[in-house]
Amino acid sequence: MTTIAFIGLGNMGAPMALNLVKAGCRVQVFDLVEQSVEQLASQGAVAANSIEEALSGANAVVTMLPAGEHVRAVYLGDHQGNKGLIDVVAPNTLLIDSSTIDPDSARLVASYAQSKGLEFVDAPVSGGVAGAAAGSLTFIVGGSDKAFDKAEQVLKHMGKNIFHAGKAGDGQMGKICNNLMLGILMSGTCEALNLGIENGLDPNVLSQIMLQSSGRNWALELYNPCPDVMETAPASNGYQPGFMTKLMLKDLGLGLDTAAKSQTSVPMGSLARNLFAFHNANGNAEKDFSSLFEFYQSKNK
Ligand code: NAD
Secondary structure, X not given: OOEEEEEOOOOOHHHHHHHHHHOOXXXXXXXXXXXXXXXXXXXXXXXXXXXXXXXXXXXEEEEOOOOHHHHHHHHHEOOOOOEOHHHOOOOOOEEEEOOOOOHHHHHHHHHHHHHOOOOEEEOOEEOHHHHHHHOOEXXXXXXXHHHHHHHHHHHOOOEEEEEEEEOOOHHXXXXXXXXXXXXXXXXXXXXXXXXXXXXXXXXXXXXXXXXXXXXXXXXXXXXXXXXXXXXXXXXXXXXXXXXXXXXXXXXXXXXXXXXXXXXXXXXHHHHHHHHHHHXXXXXXXXXXXXXXXXXXXXXXX
């Protein structure tokens, strides 16, 4: 039986870990939030009180953490003297990080893992919480051919499309490009829907029109930002995440950092980042990112 240590049981990690349980793996789970660990344990996972406990007897590790700083601390150790998991895992343990982080951090972790004879892949995902629950995520993987082949055997239980983007860090690069596009598409979708509503159109009808027209996109199709158009979207559930505004802001920042390093122009991404930065600063950091729709709505009419 495959034993997997799963670290980070937030909006994405919890449903991903549950799919590994359903696939028959022994899944040893850890999160800083005890309640999240207990919730998973009640669904068939094995609760761990620390990362080291989660690693015991594991053949593979999956991490699903917020940002690069968390991933570096968990894999490489922190300034409080805690050892990184690379220094404590058993030989031959496969390491998979599915968080969205900067490619440099992913490469740093990959090279330290390699120096210890361990296989590591960066394997960020696309598909949101619904995709995580349905086991239909897209994985965008960076790492060696050998590491990719091994990782595929674990990732197939959580996703439908598994792409090998290239070497270490390239999975993150692919994901950053995708989310730059998503930030732009969500902003545009909010803007167009609000323009129609302000001019007397019914958002349901307008959504249907654009879905059958050239404005069709993922945000409109699966994640409509206007409340009560799509029952399953965060917009119809008080903008509970989902994908938090602060995480979209982080991802657009990663896109802009990457562009600065390669001297690439990203004017649309830059505008989208500023929109999300305003929205984030206005008390919406923990709301779903589709709540950007509220930024457009006129309050004084
Ligand atoms: P989240 O904030 O809901 O979950 C992160 C979890 O990591 C939290 O439960 C937190 O307690 C835990 N954590 C942080 N540091 C830890 C540590 N040292 N040890 C153990 N646990 C720790 O975030 P999320 O929405 O699940 O996203 C996770 C990653 O996936 C992010 O990088 C995000 O950008 C990316 N992502 C999210 C979505 C989405 O729709 N939510 C989609 C694709 C990718």
